[in-house]
Amino acid sequence: MDHTQESTPLLDALRRYRERDYTPFHTPGHKRGKGASDGAREVLGAAFLDVDVALAGGVEDTRESAGLLGAAEALAAAAWGAERCFFLVNGSTSGVHSLVLTLAGPQDYVIVPRNSHKSLLAALIFSGAMPQYVEPAIDPEWGIPLNISNKKAAAALAARPDAKAFFVTSPTYNGFGADLEHLAGATHAAGVPLIVDQAWGPHLRFCSKLPIDAMSAGADAAVTSVHKLISGVTQSSVLLARGERLSLHRLESIVRMTQSTSPQMPILASIDAARAQMATQGEALWSQAVELAEWARGQIDDIAGLRCVGDECLQKEGVYSFDRTRLTVTGCSLGHSGYALESILRNDYSIAVEAADPLNIVLNVTYGDSMDDLRTLVAALRDYAARYRDAGQAAQSCAGLLIKLPAFTRQAMTPREAFFGASEALPVAACAGRVSAEIVTPYPPGIPVLGPGEEVSDETVAYLAEAARRRLHVHGPEDLTLQKLRVVKESRKRRRA
Ligand SMILES: Cc1ncc(COP(=O)(O)O)c(C=O)c1O
Numbered sequence: 001m002d003h004t005q006e007s008t009p010l011l012d013a014l015r016r017y018r019e020r021d022y023t024p025f026h027t028p029g030h031k032r033g034k035g036a037s038d039g040a041r042e043v044l045g046a047a048f049l050d051v052d053v054a055l056a057g058g059v060e061d062t063r064e065s066a067g068l069l070g071a072a073e074a075l076a077a078a079a080w081g082a083e084r085c086f087f088l089v090n091g092s093t094s095g096v097h098s099l100v101l102t103l104a105g106p107q108d109y110v111i112v113p114r115n116s117h118k119s120l121l122a123a124l125i126f127s128g129a130m131p132q133y134v135e136p137a138i139d140p141e142w143g144i145p146l147n148i149s150n151k152k153a154a155a156a157l158a159a160r161p162d163a164k165a166f167f168v169t170s171p172t173y174n175g176f177g178a179d180l181e182h183l184a185g186a187t188h189a190a191g192v193p194l195i196v197d198q199a200w201g202p203h204l205r206f207c208s209k210l211p212i213d214a215m216s217a218g219a220d221a222a223v224t225s226v227h228k229l230i231s232g233v234t235q236s237s238v239l240l241a242r243g244e245r246l247s248l249h250r251l252e253s254i255v256r257m258t259q260s261t262s263p264q265m266p267i268l269a270s271i272d273a274a275r276a277q278m279a280t281q282g283e284a285l286w287s288q289a290v291e292l293a294e295w296a297r298g299q300i301d302d303i304a305g306l307r308c309v310g311d312e313c314l315q316k317e318g319v320y321s322f323d324r325t326r327l328t329v330t331g332c333s334l335g336h337s338g339y340a341l342e343s344i345l346r347n348d349y350s351i352a353v354e355a356a357d358p359l360n361i362v363l364n365v366t367y368g369d370s371m372d373d374l375r376t377l378v379a380a381l382r383d384y385a386a387r388y389r390d391a392g393q394a395a396q397s398c399a400g401l402l403i404k405l406p407a408f409t410r411q412a413m414t415p416r417e418a419f420f421g422a423s424e425a426l427p428v429a430a431c432a433g434r435v436s437a438e439i440v441t442p443y444p445p446g447i448p449v450l451g452p453g454e455e456v457s458d459e460t461v462a463y464l465a466e467a468a469r470r471r472l473h474v475h476g477p478e479d480l481t482l483q484k485l486r487v488v489k490e491s492r493k494r495r496r497a
Pocket residue numbers: 090091092093094096116117119169173197199200225235236237
């Protein structure tokens with residue numbers, strides 16, 4: 001088999017399967033679309049259903065499928081600078097789960113940023129590990145988390161020299177990179193593996209105009225969502241690792257536990273194709289995307305009433321690099337929350353954004369966009385701003401929409417103990433001094449105000465009451481209106497030093 005970066009073993013196998021026109025006596029039950037409903041055929045397309053097959057379900061002889069995957073993963077490992085690569089069909093979420101389960105068991109400490117994706121907290125519940133949080137600063141103006149400063153990282157390592165892993169999210173949702181090379185040096189000096197949640201950085205390694213990627217910076221492992229910013233289909237992701245400080249054998253067996261036993265070939269083949277595309281054309285494609293994003297940022301900044309996060313972020317705490325292809329835009333001074341701006345763009349201009357929070361919208365720019373797409377966006381924003389300036393909307397300060405997050409109290413027990421133990425739902429006002437059994441993450445800033453196992457303070461109660469009054473968008477708790485909170489039953493409350 002050809003092993004250059006142009007080759008695509010999984011994509012080629014799928015093409016061969018389609019061309020041989022096999023009669024399928026294997027999964028899935030729609031049998032290459034023949035049994036699909038008319039609606040499914042119309043919306044999903046006959047071409048997709050024709051190749052919707054699992055890796056070990058007919059693409060190759062049963063015994064040969066594993067070889068195909070191994071060849072594709074080896075090419076991806078080389079492209080992303082890792083010793084091993086595992087293709088994931090359940091997103092970076094499943095990669096984060098696999099890494100925590102590999103590195104930390106019950107009662108082990110792991111250092112984790114407070115702004116981690118919820119997959120990391122879930123993984124702590126699964127494994128029984130104990131978090132030592134590092135708190136990134138929150139930008140007071142934009143209401144979004146920045147990143148972990150080297151100073152805070154050093155303090156966390158000093159507090160927990162026995163930590164089994166140091167996790168960092170880089171880049172963040174808004175494109176803010178931590179000082180990964182420094183963090184690799186510091187964690188390795190302490191004998192702790194550095195694990196990077198690089199869900200938002202599958203492209204970094206392939207273009208010199210983008211921040212340094214995790215594996216180049218010396219990380220021991222990283223997860224990176226192929227579907228988020230490069231051309232893998234939804235849910236495609238890769239886990240990258242090197243074996244100096246973690247067992248690749250154990251990692252492999254745990255990855256196999258967290259993945260479907262019927263990985264969908266179109267997802268796997270799309271990772272193969274995206275890797276080949278990046279390895280051979282990444283520099284040119286992403287240089288073009290950076291240029292488009294920079295053009296759009298300049299245009300949007302020139303529209304009265306609108307603003308984009310730009311290079312000034314590099315002066316802020318914990319921000320050592322910035323992915324300029326991420327556009328965070330606010331229309332607060334035109335009187336609109338991020339949610340309102342999202343709806344206006346969707347309803348009036350047929351533009352769909354990546355995400356919205358009370359202050360901002362976030363837009364992804366990739367090499368899949370053309371200059372015409374960016375012109376459409378800028379024209380829509382210009383028109384929107386003119387309409388609402390003329391309508392004389394009251395100017396609104398973004399800062400006024402933010403509530404100061406309460407300080408982290410203490411972790412009274414592991415997230416797993418709190419999550420699985422006996423608990424009760426109490427009015428929030430009665431919860432001070434109790435231990436939370438659930439996660440509460442208000443947006444903004446998307447940082448948990450409580451995780452399972454954390455003590456609830458008076459300050460937390462006051463925060464939750466204010467968040468309820470303002471009807472903040474919240475993820476995690478059973479009662480999304482924040483009238484009640486689920487806490488650990490008193491008899492189970494255990495104190496930790
Ligand atoms: C920082 C971070 N990590 C992990 C994930 C999970 O990635 P996926 O959607 O590929 O499972 C996300 C998703 O948004 C994320 O933002």
